[in-house]
Amino acid sequence: MSDDDSLFVKSLAKAFQLLEAFEKSGDGGRLTHKDMKQLTGLDASTVQRMSHTLVKLGYLERGQNRTYVLGKKFLHFTFEYLRHSQTIQRASPILMDLQNETGERVDLSLFEDVEIVYALRRQSKRETFFATLTGRRVPSFAASGGRVVMSHLPRDVVEDIIDRSALVPQSPKTVTSRTEILAEIDRARELGYALCIEQMLIGEIVLASAIFDERNTPIGAVHIAGSLSDWDADSFCRKHAPLAISAARMISNRS
Amino acid sequence: MSDDDSLFVKSLAKAFQLLEAFEKSGDGGRLTHKDMKQLTGLDASTVQRMSHTLVKLGYLERGQNRTYVLGKKFLHFTFEYLRHSQTIQRASPILMDLQNETGERVDLSLFEDVEIVYALRRQSKRETFFATLTGRRVPSFAASGGRVVMSHLPRDVVEDIIDRSALVPQSPKTVTSRTEILAEIDRARELGYALCIEQMLIGEIVLASAIFDERNTPIGAVHIAGSLSDWDADSFCRKHAPLAISAARMISNRS
DNA sequence: TTTTTTATATTGTAATGCGATATAACTTAT
């Protein structure tokens, strides 16, 4: 990955490897030197130097009992990313209107290969707190946004993504069979939107329509998420699919 | 800052210096090598190596015309930060209720010395898009959240913060005189909340109450923001101050 | 307490990141 690449700065890669280890941290997002060493496989001295430097730079903070946590300084980069993204700029007012019109939770997700990341979120009711945060990632194969994006990609690319995905159930009802997932993606292609019933969470119904960049590459999706206690699948789609599709089209920057 | 510190990894500092330069980027958040060199003062080869490495790691993405933009991968860290923060965990449902109860915009900000960062936000109506994003920073001296946090800090610490702040007006009505700012902070201490009228934005009235950690250090604030077309200062405070104070108290983790 | 584990400080050394330079690719001016 980085061998015989004389421009590749290995120490930087190690630092980010260490930072990424905080995603695998169990309770409280706290890691000790020992934890970092175990999670990354880095040398103890490297862990020492990197954590020391990152604290000085403000990207790690020291917690109690010789632990480290991610620094709040990372919020800065997220802000700069979102603020300058043309897609986010266009999506922001559109999602706001969509949320007011539907009363349901609406999200904008960005496609990242085997995962999607939620970038903008308009929540309607109380939910598992972290499930509604910006930056949350979920597997593409199980999320409506992931499926609808894949429905606009070439078959071989899609199969490659599925093959590289860990097909771990996200809810008791998650479809994890390769062929069934591919069939769901085909269905999304026909409909122009993906529908996920209880794929991520029991009781949840989500519908998503894809967003495209100027080269007509699908880059993300608009989601509308409701509750099965309020809707049956048919009426949910009838009401919301046209809205999601039109919102996604407005956000898209197609040539 | 880093001299004769044998544990300090300079190349890492350079990489973050480069990443931080994207905050100063003008249009579109795009930077060329030349821009990075100018903004950071780093050697051209260093810029080349760092940008190259950051692209490989996914923390920079290549834009059109040899430009670079921040990678969406930074959203991951923000998610991990927010998800593991005890303050955020407690605040999330409380802010949701507060927003439903008031119908106004409510925010949770975190204190970062001369600035505050917005961490959680519940928007009510359309606003200047980026003003309502997570990660937005504003000067402590002009924000209600900053002022109310400072009202719980020792006088000399507050004066030091003000002295290190660039007292640049954020709206035509921003108070920028040292003594007036200190007076506003004193007033906040008496009231138990800070009130800012058109300090950041014309037509906006904001009220904030401080949040404390287990050591009784003020670490952030709950904001309620309304419009002067809907409220006069008195009734805004009468209705919202008790709500903000009680929300802040519930979020706090005082001993 | 003692023992063991984990964190921090120190140091000599080699590999890595450095910066100069060369080449290539793009812009701008003529």
Add this chain to the structure above:
DNA sequence: ATAAGTTATATCGCATTACAATATAAAAAA
């Protein structure tokens, strides 16, 4: 169009920096 100028990418020898081993100190565990 072509040339001149600018900016990006590739290459390379060298010094510095990051490295890993180790010593000391501080917490945990026994």
